[in-house]
Amino acid sequence: MKRITLLTIVIALTSSPLHAVEPASVDKATAVAKAVDLMIRATRSMYTGKVVKKLKKDGKGAKQNSHKLKGFVPLPAQFVTHISEKVDAIQPKDAKGRFTVGLRSLWNLNPNQGLQDDFERAGWDSLVNQQNSWSGDLKAIPWRPYTQTETIDGKETLRYFSADVGSVAPCVTCHNAWEKRASIKKQRSADGIDSGKVFKMDELMGAVVINVTLD
Template sequence: MNFFKRFQGRTLVLFTLAVTICFTAIACGGGGGSQTQASIGIPPELVVDYIHSVAEADRTAYTKHVVNRLKTLEGKPKEAGVVPAEATEAWQQANGVPLPAQMFRLGAELASEKGTFTYGLISPWNINDSQAPKGEFESAGMQQVVDTGEPYKAEREIAGQKYYSAIYPDKAIAEACVTCHNEHPIHKERYPDKVFKLNDVMGGVVINLPLT
């Protein structure tokens, strides 16, 4: 458990560092326009790009350098595995480690508790009901991301608060991503004709940045 706390803590520190560097660079910029730049602040579309870059890099590193090295994935042996441990959805009961999507969600929960922005996963082929697209923005945006493979960004209002929101394509970066989804009983039941391949768009990463 200490490993996961350290991993989540490092993710939050990287988020904070990225945003702080951006604001510092603008506030400390030379020239007569520096005060105007500082008062305007960094564009929200750039902030969400930074947040996404850090979140995606952390999950990719976890997938490639932790999950891919384990000997077992959801009860099945991995040929290239060298670490005697299992990545499984029931990681707490099985004394294993979380799947990449679960690790991503653990970090998102920690960030939402201590930060001012939120992020999470959604998918039109969701296994977890909480990760289904919600509302017009997520439904329309997720469809556009699937169709184009490009991010979808816009301002919107949530519970009376204005946000700058973005949906980024969530792609299958490793065989573990494809195997877990394609072989999951809920996926087979709900989406029997959907078979993911490496680099397919499997869903989206949603980031909500408050405009205050």
């Protein structure tokens, strides 16, 4: 019985289109994904540190409905979404190494940013496992991104899913406050997820998801 199962897996793997993917192009796409990951985090961090912080000092700041408020700017996560929409819009559809980037979470506050497919759910499980199997200080977790190649719209694509943690206190305080809102509790129960999540510092809060087409 065991042998049949193993044989089935071997056939499934060798007959899969993934087998045709050149390791070199996977390496290149992974390097692109890493650079995009770093850049998006640096951009968000500088936006928070230089723009939002300054505006707060001046008596304004960042708010989700900033478009209706004089002197306020979008939240850092919304800023990332704006960048990701722009990145998507300005790249030719058939460009080599075309990439997309976005934020995800099981505890998403934006209804469009939940886990969207099997890859993202597997990525989330991988990150949760890394956290659960770590017995030391959460801050020291050597996070490994979850990656996979997959055919999307007929193109071999590298998919990359890396941990976004509550690295500074405001991440945790703000998200915990949102978790108490009736609208979010309703969203959690509709999604079949426990409501009342309370994040700790340095805990997994979400993920950066990146897709890069292999040339």
